[in-house]
Amino acid sequence: MILRSALALTMGAMMCAGAWAQAAPSEAEVVSFTLENGLEVVVIPDRRAPIVTHMVWYKVGSADEQPGKSGIAHFLEHLMFKGTARHPAGEMDRVIAEIGGYTNAFTTKDVTVYHQTVPPDYLDEMMDFEADRMRGLVLTEDVIGAERDVVIEERNQRVDVSPQALLAEETAATAYQNHPYRLPTIGWLHEMEQLNRADAVAFYDRYYAPNNAVLVVAGDVEPDDVRTLAQATYGQVPRGPDLPPRIRPAEPHYDTARRVTLRDPRVSVPSFAKGWITPTYRMAEPGEAEALDLLSEILGGGLRSRLYQELVVKSGIASGAGASYDGGAYDPSSFTLFGVPQGEHSLEEVEAAIDAEVARLVRDGVTAEELDAAKMRYVRSLIFARDEQSSMADIYGSRLANDGTIADVAEWPDRIRAVTSEQVQAVAAKYLDPSVSVTGYLLPSDNGAQ
Amino acid sequence: MSILSALRRLAIVAIPALLLATLPVRAEVQFQQITSPQGIKAWLVEDYAVPIVTIRFAFEGGTTQDPAGKEGVTNLLTYLFDEGAGDFDSDAFQIALDAAGAEMSFAADLDAVYGSMRMLADNKDEALDLLKLAIEAPRFDQNPVDRMRAQVLSAIAMSAQNPATAAEKLWTETLFGDHPYARPVDGTAETLPGITPADLRAQHKALFARDNLHVAIVGAIDAEAAAATLDLLFGALPAEASLVPVADIAPVLGQDLQVEYPLPQTSIYMAYPGITHTDPQYFAAALMNEILGGGSVLSRLTDEVREKRGLTYGVSSSLLNQQHANALVVGTATRADRAAETLEVIKSVIARLAAEGPTEAELASAKKYTIGSAALQEMSSSQAIAGTLIGLQLWDLDIDYLPRREELINAVTVEDVKAVAARLLGVKPTIMLLGPKAAP
Numbered sequence: 071m072i073l074r075s076a077l078a079l080t081m082g083a084m085m086c087a088g089a090w091a092q093a094a095p096s097e098a099e100v101v102s103f104t105l106e107n108g109l110e111v112v113v114i115p116d117r118r119a120p121i122v123t124h125m126v127w128y129k130v131g132s133a134d135e136q137p138g139k140s141g142i143a144h145f146l147e148h149l150m151f152k153g154t155a156r157h158p159a160g161e162m163d164r165v166i167a168e169i170g171g172y173t174n175a176f177t178t179k180d181v182t183v184y185h186q187t188v189p190p191d192y193l194d195e196m197m198d199f200e201a202d203r204m205r206g207l208v209l210t211e212d213v214i215g216a217e218r219d220v221v222i223e224e225r226n227q228r229v230d231v232s233p234q235a236l237l238a239e240e241t242a243a244t245a246y247q248n249h250p251y252r253l254p255t256i257g258w259l260h261e262m263e264q265l266n267r268a269d270a271v272a273f274y275d276r277y278y279a280p281n282n283a284v285l286v287v288a289g290d291v292e293p294d295d296v297r298t299l300a301q302a303t304y305g306q307v308p309r310g311p312d313l314p315p316r317i318r319p320a321e322p323h324y325d326t327a328r329r330v331t332l333r334d335p336r337v338s339v340p341s342f343a344k345g346w347i348t349p350t351y352r353m354a355e356p357g358e359a360e361a362l363d364l365l366s367e368i369l370g371g372g373l374r375s376r377l378y379q380e381l382v383v384k385s386g387i388a389s390g391a392g393a394s395y396d397g398g399a400y401d402p403s404s405f406t407l408f409g410v411p412q413g414e415h416s417l418e419e420v421e422a423a424i425d426a427e428v429a430r431l432v433r434d435g436v437t438a439e440e441l442d443a444a445k446m447r448y449v450r451s452l453i454f455a456r457d458e459q460s461s462m463a464d465i466y467g468s469r470l471a472n473d474g475t476i477a478d479v480a481e482w483p484d485r486i487r488a489v490t491s492e493q494v495q496a497v498a499a500k501y502l503d504p505s506v507s508v509t510g511y512l513l514p515s516d517n518g519a520q
Numbered sequence: 521m522s523i524l525s526a527l528r529r530l531a532i533v534a535i536p537a538l539l540l541a542t543l544p545v546r547a548e549v550q551f552q553q554i555t556s557p558q559g560i561k562a563w564l565v566e567d568y569a570v571p572i573v574t575i576r577f578a579f580e581g582g583t584t585q586d587p588a589g590k591e592g593v594t595n596l597l598t599y600l601f602d603e604g605a606g607d608f609d610s611d612a613f614q615i616a617l618d619a620a621g622a623e624m625s626f627a628a629d630l631d632a633v634y635g636s637m638r639m640l641a642d643n644k645d646e647a648l649d650l651l652k653l654a655i656e657a658p659r660f661d662q663n664p665v666d667r668m669r670a671q672v673l674s675a676i677a678m679s680a681q682n683p684a685t686a687a688e689k690l691w692t693e694t695l696f697g698d699h700p701y702a703r704p705v706d707g708t709a710e711t712l713p714g715i716t717p718a719d720l721r722a723q724h725k726a727l728f729a730r731d732n733l734h735v736a737i738v739g740a741i742d743a744e745a746a747a748a749t750l751d752l753l754f755g756a757l758p759a760e761a762s763l764v765p766v767a768d769i770a771p772v773l774g775q776d777l778q779v780e781y782p783l784p785q786t787s788i789y790m791a792y793p794g795i796t797h798t799d800p801q802y803f804a805a806a807l808m809n810e811i812l813g814g815g816s817v818l819s820r821l822t823d824e825v826r827e828k829r830g831l832t833y834g835v836s837s838s839l840l841n842q843q844h845a846n847a848l849v850v851g852t853a854t855r856a857d858r859a860a861e862t863l864e865v866i867k868s869v870i871a872r873l874a875a876e877g878p879t880e881a882e883l884a885s886a887k888k889y890t891i892g893s894a895a896l897q898e899m900s901s902s903q904a905i906a907g908t909l910i911g912l913q914l915w916d917l918d919i920d921y922l923p924r925r926e927e928l929i930n931a932v933t934v935e936d937v938k939a940v941a942a943r944l945l946g947v948k949p950t951i952m953l954l955g956p957k958a959a960p
Contacts (some may be wrong), residue, residue: 118569119549119899160818167816168885170892187896219830219855223785227853229835230784339674340683373602373614383610383667389674410678412670443618450621454638456570458901514681 082131100466101293102476105300107309108281112466112476113296114288116459122289123463124196125185126204127471129284130277132255133179133318133401139269141257144177145221146270150184151175152213159213162199164199165192179251180400181471187460190290190380196304204278204307215268222263225256233334233512238343241330241510244347248319249401279310284470288463297486318401321347329507335515338391340417343408344424344509348501352472359397360485361493362405362501367444368436368494369427370407374443376431377407381423387415391424401471405501417511428502449483523653537786549899551909553919554743556750562735563919564746565911567902571641573739575651575749576906578632578914580732582844583765584700585723586898589747592707593715593723594667596672598626600720605653610664613650622647622853624654630701632914633727638903639796640742642675652753660717669712676709683781687789689956690779694950695771695791701845729761730754736909738902743827744936768844777952786859786955787851788866794839794846797915803928805848805934805944806839810886811878811937812870812945813850815893818885820869827851831862843914856956863951877938891926 102112120493125131132143151161155245166173171188229235239254246252258263285304287296349357369391370377381388409420455461468480552564583594602617602624603610617624622639635655639647679685689704694701707715733754737746771791795805813821813836825835835852845913850870878886898908912921 116569118567121896137676162815163818164885167818168888168892170889170894170896172893172896175770187900189892189896216828216830220826220833223831223853223855224833226785226855231853232816278909336682374618382671386667386670412674446621450640452569453640454572454623457572457574457638457903460900514679 105305109304110284111300112286113293114462116288117290120290122190122193122291123187123460125286125463125467126200127284127467128182129282129471131178131180133250140253141262142269142273145265146273147177147182148217149177149270154202154208156202194299197299201303201307211267237332237510237512244328244330245508249321280307281309286463286467288459300481324506327505331511333513333515337512337514340513341410342511343406344507345404345406346501347402347508348405350397350403357493358497360489361393361497364444364489365494365498366393368440369393376427388412388420398468432499436491441491446487452483551919552877554747556747558755560749560750561602564945565738567904568740571740573644573741574902574906575737576636576910577735577912578634579727580632580726582631583705584630584766589705590719591711593835594628594720595706597720597723599668601626601654601658604659604661606657617650620646640796642821656756660720665717673712677804687779691952694775699769726762729758732761734910734913736906755770766844771847771925773950775950779954780957782956785853786856787853789952790850791950792848792849793947801940804932804940807886807932808941809837809839811882816889824865824869870945874941877941883934887929
């Protein structure tokens with residue numbers, strides 16, 4: 071099914087959890103430069119096949135929306151396909167379709183991204199299209215209504231039909247009490263229904279400018295050629311007004327354990343996820359985000375993790391258990407543990423066992439062997455990530471759009487290797503406090519399942 | 521350079537050494553056909569840009585080979601290859617695999633069992649030794665068998681109350697009746713408990729052989745080492761698989777199905793007749809499908825249902841080709857109160873294409889899209905290349921099919937598409953609606 075304008079409901083889809091761990095290792099060939107109008111450019115040569123990935127990352131997402139306008143960042147993402155004075159709606163789609171290329175876009179809490187995959191000879195044309203719509207979008211009233219219906223159907227299809235997605239939305243709204251990460255990126259339905267042309271134009275005028283964007287080009291190209299093409303296209307776009315620093319409302323100090331429960335007749339096996347707000351790479355103390363990534367790997371990263379081995383293999387009380395850490399967000403994000411009971415075992419047993427594993431790790435730390443194995447898996451995933459051109463482009467784009475540098479990506483494996491057992495134990499003790507957690511329970515309805 | 525010339529450069533070479541003399545201006549993907557000393561064939565793409573080797577393989581005969589009453593055995597088999605092999609029990613095997621720096625995976629569908637390994641080139645000997653053990657000598661120890669069975673049962677239980685599960689069961693059973701394609705791939709809560717390690721061993725023995733094997737290797741490995749790898753991994757397998765014959769089947773059409781459930785959206789599923797890869801009208805049908813609702817955003821269905829009316833987030837059509845059945849399916853999800861309208865719009869788009877065929881411009885666009893997108897999608901990573909090569913082998917296509925395909929596509933005329941549209945879309949489809957009770 072074609073789902074253009076795919077919405078990344080959280081940073082999760084492309085950039086967090088395991089995926090952020092896929093930063094490419096040091097790439098001597100990666101080149102970056104900044105145009106006079108403020109556009110940052112990064113070129114990642116990859117000459118294995120005649121393909122190029124072209125991405126524009128705008129440093130704006132749903133967490134930058136004005137109160138009452140939830141969903142506007144994502145709605146505008148859809149409207150960006152409605153044409154300019156030079157290239158009417160549908161022209162870019164037609165050109166890309168005719169060369170068999172691929173185009174899409176996505177919105178997260180922190181970024182809005184447009185991308186194309188095409189043969190290298192069409193890179194200049196892609197740059198021309200993107201540069202043109204960076205400041206030249208023409209939004210007429212008559213495209214607003216039908217596209218608003220489309221994003222409402224998108225919400226229906228992705229969230230409202232899914233108990234899991236509804237619970238995740240409510241859990242986020244409970245975890246964050248002040249920060250706009252509490253808002254769903256797709257928007258609250260009642261606010262989506264009110265979004266209009268004026269909202270879209272205001273959002274576009276404020277945030278869509280070369281000095282608020284990062285251009286990533288990965289593929290079978292020469293950096294010098296990219297520089298020339300970028301200058302001739304994006305270089306002609308005037309700089310926009312300077313944006314103030316992105317300072318979002320901070321979270322207050324918490325001291326409560328909160329629970330969110332959704333009962334639904336479609337659920338037959340209960341499950342839960344327990345989360346904590348944790349710092350991300352951008353603002354963590356040195357080494358903390360790396361330690362959180364390894365903590366996630368050791369506690370719940372697959373078959374060799376403590377949760378899987380203890381709950382699924384040894385005691386058999388769970389059919390699944392794991393962890394995820396989103397270190398790629400701009401502001402503090404989440405560390406999450408989850409579990410599903412097996413057979414006759416109860417959700418309470420699984421939750422108690424997971425709590426016990428956390429407590430044991432906080433008390434006794436991790437062994438040198440399991441830390442080494444976790445580091446090795448992690449660094450291996452960085453190398454495997456280089457096999458997919460678009461994942462390399464994602465890694466650089468998300469890092470740079472979140473105030474990071476190319477050096478951050480290059481140094482990434484070494485920073486993982488430098489983490490000590492003491493650091494892993496310390497972040498577990500500091501952040502995974504059960505008395506200030508937020509837990510979402512997905513349960514069968516009272517009269518639903520057997 | 522256009523994409524057409526890019527496609528032409530997907531050259532087939534027999535002697536890779538000759539290539540070293542002339543360095544390409546742009547990247548090229550070179551396919552080689554290799555044969556091992558023991559006579560095992562594979563397709564290879566050498567690529568040293570990233571220090572990784574990817575191997576993918578398929579054994580024909582998938583879940584259709586499950587014995588009656590043992591439904592789920594082939595699927596369960598695929599959960600057990602990293603749960604102990606040779607002298608390694610589950611724990612020891614996983615630790616060794618991890619230390620070797622490799623990722624291994626197995627999966628099954630109706631027609632085949634698939635395996636793959638992605639490994640760091642420096643550690644490939646250790647990794648391949650483990651893969652060899654997994655392929656040749658999986659243990660099926662009772663404890664991991666019980667654990668994996670419990671996980672499959674848990675997944676079945678988790679989806680048991682979901683209306684989509686019931687809808688999919690109804691859909692499959694309506695289309696395929698009592699053919700093996702209608703049986704549940706995962707098995708059921710009734711069949712899984714009866715599956716023993718002996719059943720798994722028997723299924724492994726029946727399916728893992730050399731005469732139903734297809735292999736693709738991509739990455740930092742030369743032809744000689746790749747050929748030796750084939751013998752290492754597969755040389756000790758039986759020469760012949762023992763597969764139960766499976767009949768070809770035409771899906772049952774003309775049915776109207778409804779699964780009522782109070783959801784905010786109504787999902788619409790439609791099945792029309794399909795077409796085999798070997799049919800002379802196949803490429804005309806593939807282009808027709810692109811124009812109707814294929815991968816390009818310019819399809820008639822996307823334009824009418826999404827762009828003009830805002831009725832959906834996505835609507836598409838696709839040609840489904842399995843070894844024993846083919847169909848053209850259309851799918852969307854739409855707001856429940858306008859489901860009837862959406863279905864009517866889709867039907868009228870289909871009726872018009874069946875009656876009038878496409879325009880010259882539409883066909884020209886569809887040709888360019890189909891040729892170009894195939895090249896981009898099939899070459900985007902080692903995994904994608906290896907998957908493409910396995911797919912071609914499963915369809916008995918030659919290694920020169922990819923360069924030849926462009927010619928076959930370009931030869932299709934508007935009349936050809938019109939004829940195949942009438943043939944496939946002029947038939948009353950099977951339609952299923954999943955959603956709230958329709959308003960009277």
